[in-house]
Amino acid sequence: MSFTIQNVLIPVEQSYSTVDVQIIDHHIRAIEPNLEVVGTAVNGENKLLLPGFVNAHTHSSEMWQRGIIPPTPLELWLAELYDFAPLEPEQVYLSALGTAVETLLSGGTSLVDHLVLIPGKELETIAAAVRAYQEIGIRAFIGPLIQDESLTQGIPNGGIEREHETYLRSTEATLELMQEVVERFHNPEAGVNILVAPTGIQLCSDALFEGCIELSDRYNLCRHSHLLETKAQQKLAQEKYGCSALEHLKRIGYLSDRTSLAHCVWLSDADIAILAEMRSTVVHNPLSNLRLGSGIAPILKYRQAGVNVAFGCDGAASNDSQDLLEAIKMGSILHNITDTDYHHWITPRQSVEIASLGGAQGLNMADELGSLSVGKKADLVLYNLKSLSLLPRTDPIGLLILGRPTNTVDSIWVNGKQVVAEGNVLTIDVDALRQELFERSQWSINRQSHTLSEIEAHYRSVMGLSPQTPKIHS
Numbered sequence: 001m002s003f004t005i006q007n008v009l010i011p012v013e014q015s016y017s018t019v020d021v022q023i024i025d026h027h028i029r030a031i032e033p034n035l036e037v038v039g040t041a042v043n044g045e046n047k048l049l050l051p052g053f054v055n056a057h058t059h060s061s062e063m064w065q066r067g068i069i070p071p072t073p074l075e076l077w078l079a080e081l082y083d084f085a086p087l088e089p090e091q092v093y094l095s096a097l098g099t100a101v102e103t104l105l106s107g108g109t110s111l112v113d114h115l116v117l118i119p120g121k122e123l124e125t126i127a128a129a130v131r132a133y134q135e136i137g138i139r140a141f142i143g144p145l146i147q148d149e150s151l152t153q154g155i156p157n158g159g160i161e162r163e164h165e166t167y168l169r170s171t172e173a174t175l176e177l178m179q180e181v182v183e184r185f186h187n188p189e190a191g192v193n194i195l196v197a198p199t200g201i202q203l204c205s206d207a208l209f210e211g212c213i214e215l216s217d218r219y220n221l222c223r224h225s226h227l228l229e230t231k232a233q234q235k236l237a238q239e240k241y242g243c244s245a246l247e248h249l250k251r252i253g254y255l256s257d258r259t260s261l262a263h264c265v266w267l268s269d270a271d272i273a274i275l276a277e278m279r280s281t282v283v284h285n286p287l288s289n290l291r292l293g294s295g296i297a298p299i300l301k302y303r304q305a306g307v308n309v310a311f312g313c314d315g316a317a318s319n320d321s322q323d324l325l326e327a328i329k330m331g332s333i334l335h336n337i338t339d340t341d342y343h344h345w346i347t348p349r350q351s352v353e354i355a356s357l358g359g360a361q362g363l364n365m366a367d368e369l370g371s372l373s374v375g376k377k378a379d380l381v382l383y384n385l386k387s388l389s390l391l392p393r394t395d396p397i398g399l400l401i402l403g404r405p406t407n408t409v410d411s412i413w414v415n416g417k418q419v420v421a422e423g424n425v426l427t428i429d430v431d432a433l434r435q436e437l438f439e440r441s442q443w444s445i446n447r448q449s450h451t452l453s454e455i456e457a458h459y460r461s462v463m464g465l466s467p468q469t470p471k472i473h474s
């Protein structure tokens with residue numbers, strides 16, 4: 001499995017250079033002009049080579065509900081999402097493939113799937129996602145989404161006594177399940193990594209977090225959670241802990257340099273200092289934060305404090321796509337309105353670094369992934385600089401990040417194995433996937449979420465919204 005990409009453009013310092021890149025045994029072995037050809041020769045002329053990006057937070061099975069959930073904040077959106085979640089592992093397999101295809105064709109070679117588990121079919125759900133990612137050949141980080149509190153507990157009480165249902169699985173059973181998942185599926189050599197992924201402070205007890213910390217330490221697993229995505233969660237943390245969520249997570253030992261935290265919209269300056277101190281990673285999901293009205297994460301402040309940042313699409317029901325380049329563009333330029341000092345704004349080259357090295361660092365793999373460096377694993381994306389959306393010729397990375405790139409990915413290698421050539425996925429039949437997604441779904445209008453209507457009045461009251469029952473489904 002050796003090949004040599006010839007005469008390809010790569011970014012260097014503040015410029016570009018035309019080089020040959022030798023890949024031997026899954027790794028980058030040399031980057032220099034005029035290398036001897038080892039293995040297959042690949043023509044890199046008029047193409048740009050970049051390290052693969054990381055889609056650092058998604059929920060693959062949300063693909064079945066993209067485009068349908070009405071404009072609502074997270075807490076109500078979640079109620080509707082779970083009312084209509086897919087119940088068959090085969091659907092999970094197909095949406096994992098779909099998520100992987102869209103991630104690949106927008107420059108991603110790794111993804112973090114915070115995977116929603118089908119109740120009673122938890123292991124089958126994970127097996128289905130693993131099968132999909134192994135078949136297509138993307139590097140997968142699967143964090144089975146676990147919680148031990150029911151959905152209504154994720155909304156602050158606001159001083160009102162409320163009853164909650166017991167969650168369908170006990171803390172102990174969930175931790176036992178996770179141990180089995182790790183033993184069965186965690187296989188970094190094969191490109192399948194299991195993460196411990198308690199969904200977040202809003203739905204998890206300390207006992208669950210502590211069990212996850214123990215598993216993470218025992219099996220050397222990364223940790224992944226949502227954190228302070230909404231203002232409601234900020235209020236909830238105060239109710240639940242009497243301090244900020246960050247202070248609490250630090251106290252129980254959950255924060256570390258292999259902890260990545262999706263969203264981080266509602267952090268104070270003191271919280272940001274904690275993140276910097278604990279060297280945890282923020283996963284920025286700008287499209288989801290806009291879609292759900294969650295807010296704008298203070299990404300420029302994170303960068304100034306030295307906090308590592310990565311980009312994610314978030315699940316396809318709150319985005320409603322898995323186009324990583326779109327998330328990167330939005331996640332970069334969005335912050336220009338938050339700081340008048342344009343010296344702090346994110347440049348296209350910085351965006352590339354966040355998307356690649358930032359993603360790798362959040363997964364504790366910065367030594368192996370995330371840059372074009374000799375010795376690193378060959379997770380590479382070759383962009384066609386003659387595609388219409390990258391013309392006329394100006395700055396290739398500027399065009400890729402600030403433009404609206406379509407059909408620009410020419411080739412992709414993951415761990416040195418080619419998975420895309422001439423813009424086509426080689427490893428699976430994408431036409432067959434399209435057909436399956438079509439046949440297993442139907443045009444759907446006017447569906448009603450009963451959970452949403454049950455919790456909406458309380459949500460409006462606790463968030464200080466006018467009490468009249470609005471018509472979401474009008």
Ligand SMILES: [Zn+2]
Pocket residue numbers: 057058059114226262314315
């Ligand atoms: Zn999420």
